[in-house]
Amino acid sequence: MQWQIGDVKVTKLVELETTGGSRFILPDATPEAVRPISWLFPHFADANGRLRMSIHALLVEAPGRRIIVDTCLGNDKKGRRIATWNERQGRFLDDLASAGFPRETIDTVLCTHLHVDHVGWNTMLVDGQWVPTFSKARYLFGRVEFEHWREQTERTDMLPVFADSVQPIFERGLADLVEWDHQICSEIRLTPTTGHTPGHASVLISSRGQHAMITGDFAHHPCQMAHPEWSSTADYNAAAAEATRRRVLGSLAGEPVLMIGTHFAGPTAGRVVREGNAFRLLV
Numbered sequence: 059m060q061w062q063i064g065d066v067k068v069t070k071l072v073e074l075e076t077t078g079g080s081r082f083i084l085p086d087a088t089p090e091a092v093r094p095i096s097w098l099f100p101h102f103a104d105a106n107g108r109l110r111m112s113i114h115a116l117l118v119e120a121p122g123r124r125i126i127v128d129t130c131l132g133n134d135k136k137g138r139r140i141a142t143w144n145e146r147q148g149r150f151l152d153d154l155a156s157a158g159f160p161r162e163t164i165d166t167v168l169c170t171h172l173h174v175d176h177v178g179w180n181t182m183l184v185d186g187q188w189v190p191t192f193s194k195a196r197y198l199f200g201r202v203e204f205e206h207w208r209e210q211t212e213r214t215d216m217l218p219v220f221a222d223s224v225q226p227i228f229e230r231g232l233a234d235l236v237e238w239d240h241q242i243c244s245e246i247r248l249t250p251t252t253g254h255t256p257g258h259a260s261v262l263i264s265s266r267g268q269h270a271m272i273t274g275d276f277a278h279h280p281c282q283m284a285h286p287e288w289s290s291t292a293d294y295n296a297a298a299a300e301a302t303r304r305r306v307l308g309s310l311a312g313e314p315v316l317m318i319g320t321h322f323a324g325p326t327a328g329r330v331v332r333e334g335n336a337f338r339l340l341v
């Protein structure tokens with residue numbers, strides 16, 4: 059699946075899609091609460107009101123640049139709270155190469171935040187060691203985000219995600235700690251969308267008068283457009299996360315901006331429009 063924004067092309071590469079089983083992340087999104095949101099069907103929920111979700115990377119090609127935004131779960135990882143996220147043996151790297159993105163051709167890795175499903179393929183296991191998967195890339199981590207997780211790690215002993223997927227990049231000198239309005243190239247920059255995590259950033263793309271935004275996790279599922287007050291259990295600060303959803307969705311509503319969801323299944327992208335006191339995604 060691909061989108062063209064002026065000179066920039068965005069390609070979705072799926073690692074994992076699920077239907078149901080998302081109650082742990084969005085407890086308010088019960089089947090009874092989801093069913094009345096008719097526009098979620100069939101792309102974003104099944105007939106029983108169970109949510110469809112996706113873990114995917116977004117490959118962003120700008121003139122002279124190849125950027126991967128968020129690196130999913132990874133293979134061989136241990137100590138994950140969700141059983142099926144442990145010791146995965148998925149085909150992600152093969153799929154990436156087949157899609158025209160061999161890992162050594164990526165020049166920039168960008169993590170919207172440092173949660174488990176956004177940093178996994180930063181590293182891969184080689185001879186018992188976690189080594190950078192994208193060995194020719196600079197890895198961009200938000201400075202605020204990185205410092206938050208490093209501090210947590212120092213306080214709680216090594217958190218496995220930070221230890222196996224972030225720290226090895228930093229130790230090998232491949233990490234750049236950036237501000238959350240960092241300009242990556244003339245077409246692409248970050249914008250702060252705090253709340254889900256302390257240093258969460260989203261990605262803005264502008265080229266030849268066309269515009270797109272990659273959400274990261276300020277919204278996990280389009281149902282949060284109909285209900286911006288539905289917080290994720292993974293939100294660090296639920297009130298700030300809701301305020302960010304209302305602010306960003308309000309600024310996108312009715313504008314010619316393609317919103318590309320980091321966990322949105324199926325068509326994944328669309329335009330934001332107002333509906334009553336909330337929003338919907340036009341796909």
Ligand SMILES: [Zn+2]
Pocket residue numbers: 173175176275321
């Ligand atoms: Zn996520």
